[in-house]
Amino acid sequence: MGYVVRRLLSVVPVMLVVAVIAFLLIHLSPGDPAALIAGDFATADDIARLHTALGLDEPLWRQFGLWAGKLLQGDLGTSIFTHVPVTQLLAQRVQPTLSIALLTMSLSILIAIPLGVLAAYRAGTWIDRLVMVFAVLAFSVPVFLVGYLLIYGFAVKLQWLPVQGYTDLSHGVWPWLRNLILPCVNLALVYIALITRMTRATVLEVLHEDYIRTARAKGLSVLPVLEHALRNAAIPIATTVGVGIALLIGGVVVTETVFAIPGLGRLVIDAVEHHDYPVIQSVLLISAAAYVLINLLIDLSYRLFDTRIRY
Amino acid sequence: MKKTLLNAFAAAAMAVSCALAPVTGVHAQEKTLRMALHADLTVLDPTFTTAYITRTFGYMMYDTLFAMDAKGEPQPQMVDHYKTSEDKKQWTFTLRDGLKFSDGQPVTAADCVASLQRWTARDNIGHTLAAAGGKWQAVDDKTFTLTLERPFGLVLDGLAKVSSYPAFILPERLAKMPADRPLTEVVGSGPYLFKRDEWLPGSKVVFVRNPDYVARSEAPSGLSGSKHSNVDRVEWIVLPDSNSAIAALKNKEVDLIEQTPPDYIEPLRAESDIHVGVIEQNQAYMVLNQAFPPFDNIKARQAVAHVINQAEFVAAMGYPPDLRRDYCATFFICGSANDTDAGSQPYAKPDLDAAKQALSESGYKGEKIVVMLPTTPTYLNSATLVAIQALQTLGMNLDIQSMDWASMTARRSKKVPLNQGGWNVFLSSASEFNVNSPLNNTYLAASCGNTLPGWPCDKELDKLRAQWIASIEPDKRRQLLEQFQTRAYQAFPNIPVGQFSRTFSANKSLKHLDLMWSIPNVWVLDK
Numbered sequence: 001m002g003y004v005v006r007r008l009l010s011v012v013p014v015m016l017v018v019a020v021i022a023f024l025l026i027h028l029s030p031g032d033p034a035a036l037i038a039g040d041f042a043t044a045d046d047i048a049r050l051h052t053a054l055g056l057d058e059p060l061w062r063q064f065g066l067w068a069g070k071l072l073q074g075d076l077g078t079s080i081f082t083h084v085p086v087t088q089l090l091a092q093r094v095q096p097t098l099s100i101a102l103l104t105m106s107l108s109i110l111i112a113i114p115l116g117v118l119a120a121y122r123a124g125t126w127i128d129r130l131v132m133v134f135a136v137l138a139f140s141v142p143v144f145l146v147g148y149l150l151i152y153g154f155a156v157k158l159q160w161l162p163v164q165g166y167t168d169l170s171h172g173v174w175p176w177l178r179n180l181i182l183p184c185v186n187l188a189l190v191y192i193a194l195i196t197r198m199t200r201a202t203v204l205e206v207l208h209e210d211y212i213r214t215a216r217a218k219g220l221s222v223l224p225v226l227e228h229a230l231r232n233a234a235i236p237i238a239t240t241v242g243v244g245i246a247l248l249i250g251g252v253v254v255t256e257t258v259f260a261i262p263g264l265g266r267l268v269i270d271a272v273e274h275h276d277y278p279v280i281q282s283v284l285l286i287s288a289a290a291y292v293l294i295n296l297l298i299d300l301s302y303r304l305f306d307t308r309i310r311y
Numbered sequence: 312m313k314k315t316l317l318n319a320f321a322a323a324a325m326a327v328s329c330a331l332a333p334v335t336g337v338h339a340q341e342k343t344l345r346m347a348l349h350a351d352l353t354v355l356d357p358t359f360t361t362a363y364i365t366r367t368f369g370y371m372m373y374d375t376l377f378a379m380d381a382k383g384e385p386q387p388q389m390v391d392h393y394k395t396s397e398d399k400k401q402w403t404f405t406l407r408d409g410l411k412f413s414d415g416q417p418v419t420a421a422d423c424v425a426s427l428q429r430w431t432a433r434d435n436i437g438h439t440l441a442a443a444g445g446k447w448q449a450v451d452d453k454t455f456t457l458t459l460e461r462p463f464g465l466v467l468d469g470l471a472k473v474s475s476y477p478a479f480i481l482p483e484r485l486a487k488m489p490a491d492r493p494l495t496e497v498v499g500s501g502p503y504l505f506k507r508d509e510w511l512p513g514s515k516v517v518f519v520r521n522p523d524y525v526a527r528s529e530a531p532s533g534l535s536g537s538k539h540s541n542v543d544r545v546e547w548i549v550l551p552d553s554n555s556a557i558a559a560l561k562n563k564e565v566d567l568i569e570q571t572p573p574d575y576i577e578p579l580r581a582e583s584d585i586h587v588g589v590i591e592q593n594q595a596y597m598v599l600n601q602a603f604p605p606f607d608n609i610k611a612r613q614a615v616a617h618v619i620n621q622a623e624f625v626a627a628m629g630y631p632p633d634l635r636r637d638y639c640a641t642f643f644i645c646g647s648a649n650d651t652d653a654g655s656q657p658y659a660k661p662d663l664d665a666a667k668q669a670l671s672e673s674g675y676k677g678e679k680i681v682v683m684l685p686t687t688p689t690y691l692n693s694a695t696l697v698a699i700q701a702l703q704t705l706g707m708n709l710d711i712q713s714m715d716w717a718s719m720t721a722r723r724s725k726k727v728p729l730n731q732g733g734w735n736v737f738l739s740s741a742s743e744f745n746v747n748s749p750l751n752n753t754y755l756a757a758s759c760g761n762t763l764p765g766w767p768c769d770k771e772l773d774k775l776r777a778q779w780i781a782s783i784e785p786d787k788r789r790q791l792l793e794q795f796q797t798r799a800y801q802a803f804p805n806i807p808v809g810q811f812s813r814t815f816s817a818n819k820s821l822k823h824l825d826l827m828w829s830i831p832n833v834w835v836l837d838k
Binding site for chain 1: 361492493714720725764
């Protein structure tokens with residue numbers, strides 16, 4: 001328990017550093033939200049007036065102070081463009097991104113771990129080579145290209161699934177799932193490749209351990225042996241899966257753009273393009289927090305696989 | 312036991328089929344028009360920004376007193392009838408019966424006066440109207456007047472101005488709000504209601520038909536006539552990826568794409584169930600910073616104009632040959648009412664010798680010239696690359712700085728020397744309604760002392776513009792227009808680099824596609 005509390009407290013300085021760096025990077029980069037809001041035919045006077053109205057002509061330290069003060073009260077601010085509270089924007093975007101992340105990782109785990117174990121068990125055979133060829137291909141082909149191919153095949157030609165959009169889970173499981181199948185398959189390919197390779201490598205290593213040889217010599221059948229091997233190989237695999245989830249939350253930008261899914265990835269891209277400072281800062285902070293918390297969960301999960309581990 | 316198993320199986324099958332069956336949405340019986348627009352809606356106040364997406368939102372939400380018909384003639388819209396004195400200095404307008412805002416309140420003359428005062432403060436025609444001593448006054452609930460000290464030949468054109476800023480009518484309390492930041496409340500006078508509860512910034516904007524909107528009885532033409540919506544609901548879907556947007560159109564997930572990316576026009580024309588139509592003319596132009604050397608010198612601007620080959624620019628933008636003009640002589644859109652070739656002759660064909668001569672006379676000695684190269688949109692990136700090549704043939708010492716659109720819009724408003732982050736050249740483009748007259752044309756309408764990026768200033772142009780505005784006699788106005796353009800071809804407030812047609816793409820199953828005009832006047836469409 002003490003370990004968990006210590007780890008949770010360690011989040012505070014991390015978030016502070018992220019907040020300062022995010023604020024400085026964003027405000028010091030070229031670009032001006034006032035110029036974008038004012039439009040293409042705006043005069044310098046129009047832009048200057050808007051600067052004042054938005055408080056963008058205040059010194060940087062004062063802008064940071066105001067933002068940090070609100071943040072401490074749980075107020076993430078309001079979008080400069082839409083005037084919608086950032087918390088509301090985030091609330092609208094969390095479900096699509098979490099849905100993609102969870103479905104993608106579920107699909108990846110369900111396919112990749114059996115595939116990796118099979119490849120390890122049949123190491124050196126045509127099955128192993130086939131699995132590895134698939135893994136290399138899935139790694140190498142760019143996500144957007146696979147996305148376009150999936151859209152062309154399953155949406156435009158076969159018309160089985162929609163090209164774009166997201167349906168809220170409250171409208172039913174199938175409408176929700178229907179919009180997520182193509183993006184999740186698109187994203188999962190990379191993770192299937194990654195987890196398959198990791199599983200194969202670690203299980204293969206364990207399969208050469210003395211205790212496995214002993215178990216097999218004692219007549220234990222294949223499945224229990226593989227179960228033992230997988231349990232002992234689980235820690236690196238769990239780490240890969242955990243890091244994968246954390247990366248996924250911040251890394252769905254391309255998929256959300258190709259499939260027009262209104263998730264956090266799209267939100268941050270739109271915010272960066274518009275220089276919508278409060279939105280960028282908030283998404284960066286939340287992504288950092290999610291990353292830290294997922295890492296903590298990964299560390300805690302090690303005890304499930306190996307009870308000898310103590311914190 | 313067997314029966315129990317069968318029952319259980321049937322129940323499970325029913326549960327699964329219920330889960331998998333498409334949900335019958337609450338909007339299933341409604342006619343819904345789904346369209347992908349060129350940008351995401353972020354600002355809800357069309358009296359605040361010149362962004363086209365907000366202007367289009369304005370046409371969904373608000374009505375105007377007058378509106379342009381398909382021939383470009385202003386027609387009464389919210390106004391029932393009007394009269395003017397012989398000297399055109401006194402105007403009286405009377406509103407139609409039964410006009411209401413979306414909150415149920417009647418539209419009154421006081422709302423119109425407040426809205427027009429807000430518009431006057433922002434728009435360049437409004438500015439000019441105020442400079443002519445224009446004063447708006449409500450007479451009673453339905454009648455208001457405009458009194459001018461000097462003749463102003465463009466009152467109806469101004470009130471029917473298409474873009475940007477159109478003279479939208481808002482409730483008085485909103486119109487009187489401070490104009491230094493955008494309005495966030497939307498109470499419209501137009502054909503649709505904004506569904507704020509369904510608005511998902513970056514993804515979807517939803518409108519439903521305004522049941523209180525009183526449409527005109529005339530058939531729709533351009534932005535005038537009946538605006539009775541044939542569909543119950545309109546959804547703007549944000550599709551940032553062009554390839555996915557086209558796939559969504561083919562898959563009938565969207566009915567219409569407002570702006571077809573140039574390189575998709577030919578493939579879409581080959582599709583039997585998709586219609587590709589022209590929505591408006593556009594002009595690309597080059598802006599030279601006239602606040603600093605070398606382009607503060609008229610000869611340097613003329614030198615650049617001499618190396619412009621419009622055919623190369625429009626070809627680079629990727630539009631098919633039938634949607635681009637190899638050469639357009641006018642600053643005011645070829646084919647428009649103000650089309651003229653006055654003054655263009657010396658620049659009709661690229662002339663490198665004349666360009667070098669003019670550059671030499673300007674005193675340019677190889678100083679660094681900063682060209683801002685936008686990475687997006689693609690067509691402007693391509694056009695800027697052509698401009699760079701043209702400037703290099705002149706022997707200019709270029710510093711090409713690549714940046715995103717947001718950075719460019721911020722940078723170009725800075726009136727500072729190069730060593731403090733200034734610039735010399737950028738390219739942009741505009742809809743025909745932002746260039747087709749000496750008052751609409753953003754750069755040609757900018758009088759000395761303006762704060763427009765590039766800071767154009769020519770006193771002779773200012774004088775001719777004022778004369779053109781004051782003139783109410785057609786022949787005289789035409790003569791002044793030609794003199795104005797002749798001077799523009801000497802002073803070059805900006806340099807047109809080509810005219811092209813923007814296209815929309817739609818499923819052929821949509822009805823009345825032939826009535827689409829200028830902006831997505833979606834009320835004409837039916838499914």
